[in-house]
Amino acid sequence: xxxxxxxxxxxxxxxxxxxxxxxxxxxxxxxxxxxxxxxxxxxxxxxxxxxxxxxxxxxxxxxxxxxxxxxxxxxxxxxxxxxxxxxxxxxxxxxxxxxxxxxxxxxxxxxxxxxxxxxxxxxxxxxxxxxxxxxxxxxxxxxxxxxxxxxxxxxxxxxxxxxxxxxxxxxxxxxxxxxxxx
Numbered sequence: 001x002x003x004x005x006x007x008x009x010x011x012x013x014x015x016x017x018x019x020x021x022x023x024x025x026x027x028x029x030x031x032x033x034x035x036x037x038x039x040x041x042x043x044x045x046x047x048x049x050x051x052x053x054x055x056x057x058x059x060x061x062x063x064x065x066x067x068x069x070x071x072x073x074x075x076x077x078x079x080x081x082x083x084x085x086x087x088x089x090x091x092x093x094x095x096x097x098x099x100x101x102x103x104x105x106x107x108x109x110x111x112x113x114x115x116x117x118x119x120x121x122x123x124x125x126x127x128x129x130x131x132x133x134x135x136x137x138x139x140x141x142x143x144x145x146x147x148x149x150x151x152x153x154x155x156x157x158x159x160x161x162x163x164x165x166x167x168x169x170x171x172x173x174x175x176x177x178x179x180x181x182x
Contacts (some may be wrong), residue, residue, distance in 0.1 A: 010113065012121040015060045015070040015082060022079035024052035028047045030104050038172065059084075066129035067098050073105060073114040076139050081105030083118040085126055088135050090176070092159070098181075100136035119152055123181050134180035137161070154179040163169040 013021060028049055046139045062072050065087060073081035081104055088097040100122060114150060134154065138145050149155065159176035 009076060010117065011074045012071050012117045013074065014125075015056075015072045017057045017061050019072050019079050019082075020060060021049060023056045023070070023082045024049045026079075026082060026104050026106055027052055027056075027102075029107070029155040033107070040138055064159040065066060067126060067131055069122060069125050069129070073118050073126065075109055075111075075112070075114065080109040081114045081118055083122045085122050085134075088133075090135060090159075093133065096130060096132040096182075097132040098129075098134055100134055103136075115148060116152070127181050132180060133178060134181045135176055135178045137174040137176055140175050146175075146177070150179050152179075 056074040085117040157178040
């Protein structure tokens with residue numbers, strides 16, 4: 001009998017190319033759970049896990065900078081969530097500002113600390129890469145996400161934007177939250 005390597009019950013690490021399908025499945029499940037005015041069903045009809053996995057594999061395999069980061073949350077060795085960050089494209093931010101683009105945890109694994117571990121790890125990783133400010137955009141009215149971020153010291157900074165879905169008159173209003181991480 002061979003001894004198995006011990007596996008931490010819960011952890012966070014940098015994403016690997018072989019995590020791409022799990023990350024893609026989490027992404028697609030979240031998109032499909034959103035109301036049609038956030039992510040229109042017509043836009044998702046042609047999207048497959050395989051298509052998204054290919055994009056994730058590319059992002060993980062060859063990040064364009066040290067501030068392009070994908071981390072995954074593990075539960076018993078299984079990918080249950082991820083966080084994606086990159087340099088902020090906002091015109092009022094500087095080269096040391098980073099944007100938390102996504103932080104998602106599978107619905108069946110929420111409220112177990114995975115999101116908090118991902119957020120703490122992304123901040124630590126970005127700080128080591130030279131980041132001094134973390135920005136993220138949140139749908140106006142997403143009180144749960146705003147409360148989650150506020151508990152970590154990341155709050156609205158007064159900036160907002162409205163996004164059009166490109167398929168019709170639907171728009172999404174977002175508020176920006178930020179915090180110094182240096």
